[in-house]
Amino acid sequence: MLPASRDLMRAINQFNVLNTIRTAGSISRTKLSEITGQSRASVTNITARLIAENLIYEKETRDSAHRGRRRVLLALNADAAYVVGIKLSAFRVSFAVTDMQADIRSSIVMPVRTSERSAGFVADLIEEGIRHCVNDARLKMDQIAGIGIGVPGFVDRNNGFCHWTPLYRQGKRPLRDLVEKRLGIPTTLENDANAVTMAHQWFGDGMGVQNFVVITIEDGVGMGAVVNGQLYRGAKGVGAEFGHVVVVPGGNPCRCGKRGCLEAYVSDFSILAAARKIWADTRGEGPPRGELNLDDVMDAARRGHPELVRLFDRAGKLLGQGVAGLIQILNPSKIILSGQGVRAGDLMFAPMRAVVAAQCNPVLHDATEIIIHKWQDTDWARGAASLVLQALYKTPFEKIRPVI
Numbered sequence: 001m002l003p004a005s006r007d008l009m010r011a012i013n014q015f016n017v018l019n020t021i022r023t024a025g026s027i028s029r030t031k032l033s034e035i036t037g038q039s040r041a042s043v044t045n046i047t048a049r050l051i052a053e054n055l056i057y058e059k060e061t062r063d064s065a066h067r068g069r070r071r072v073l074l075a076l077n078a079d080a081a082y083v084v085g086i087k088l089s090a091f092r093v094s095f096a097v098t099d100m101q102a103d104i105r106s107s108i109v110m111p112v113r114t115s116e117r118s119a120g121f122v123a124d125l126i127e128e129g130i131r132h133c134v135n136d137a138r139l140k141m142d143q144i145a146g147i148g149i150g151v152p153g154f155v156d157r158n159n160g161f162c163h164w165t166p167l168y169r170q171g172k173r174p175l176r177d178l179v180e181k182r183l184g185i186p187t188t189l190e191n192d193a194n195a196v197t198m199a200h201q202w203f204g205d206g207m208g209v210q211n212f213v214v215i216t217i218e219d220g221v222g223m224g225a226v227v228n229g230q231l232y233r234g235a236k237g238v239g240a241e242f243g244h245v246v247v248v249p250g251g252n253p254c255r256c257g258k259r260g261c262l263e264a265y266v267s268d269f270s271i272l273a274a275a276r277k278i279w280a281d282t283r284g285e286g287p288p289r290g291e292l293n294l295d296d297v298m299d300a301a302r303r304g305h306p307e308l309v310r311l312f313d314r315a316g317k318l319l320g321q322g323v324a325g326l327i328q329i330l331n332p333s334k335i336i337l338s339g340q341g342v343r344a345g346d347l348m349f350a351p352m353r354a355v356v357a358a359q360c361n362p363v364l365h366d367a368t369e370i371i372i373h374k375w376q377d378t379d380w381a382r383g384a385a386s387l388v389l390q391a392l393y394k395t396p397f398e399k400i401r402p403v404i
Ligand SMILES: [Zn+2]
Pocket: 243, 244, 245, 254, 255, 256, 257, 258, 261, 263
């Protein structure tokens, strides 16, 4: 590696200080110096700059362990900036306005079909949703520092377009540019699972964890991997596409055009399609086939509908096969399962865990904690907001290129 330039070193030091304050909640300068390994003088300089920029502030407390002595702690100014996160799905668009700590100030969901629509139509929807959501948060548009959009598919973040997405039809101009032009606010487009992974790394179960994987189960099956503290992007910048690993050669058709992808068995979309077919064949009690939704399917499976139980069991086993492979290859400390699909619970995750235990070497298996994340509807949009927050924390790591 080449030696880092002075500017880069300064950026890294400043980022480390800000990041340590964010992680700690509130912290003294002495403790900051201990944790970051920087001198007291350097910490004093950096924190003075951050206070001047209004990113952090000083707060006084009384130290009960030392006869109520006055202590000055540093804390993040949550109101230093606001961002909007957006998640595009096949049948809805979710929005969230968050502050500097990724806490949600307002959120809305627009139930509208985005698949097969033009990029211009989707950009209009996004503009409308953002204006509503910002208004709901009692903020003005000029207080919004950035917009993050999470999209399923193969996304080129640098250029703001998708190599492939199951949603909107792409035109000549990338969606990111269309949104930026309408609102005049810097916009980032990112794969939705990567966005959720970054939210976990910055504000969730992945905080302080160097190696972990997030798997999202929804209409599709996505994945983000953090390796040595960095989001893994791969040669094309597309990163990990776990959902499109073929697990059943020649199997069910997938939305990507191949057959037998994991997504074609595990995603909400594929489970619902298979359940509707079973429903039609067995004339199960309950709603007509066309109106059957995923909650109906899960309820019927929990009541013991044998074919539906088998459907989730097969999905869980195939997912387990994929997860076991990830554990063998990456040896992550955590695998976090997230997304609406986690509602399936033990129907899917009990068979998954059994296959993971059977297919992993015990040492690797025991080194990985599998977490089923309690899902909230705003998680996707919050993930997209985290994309922008990272830039506001001035992370220098985006600028570092490995030199071999
Ligand atoms: Zn596929």
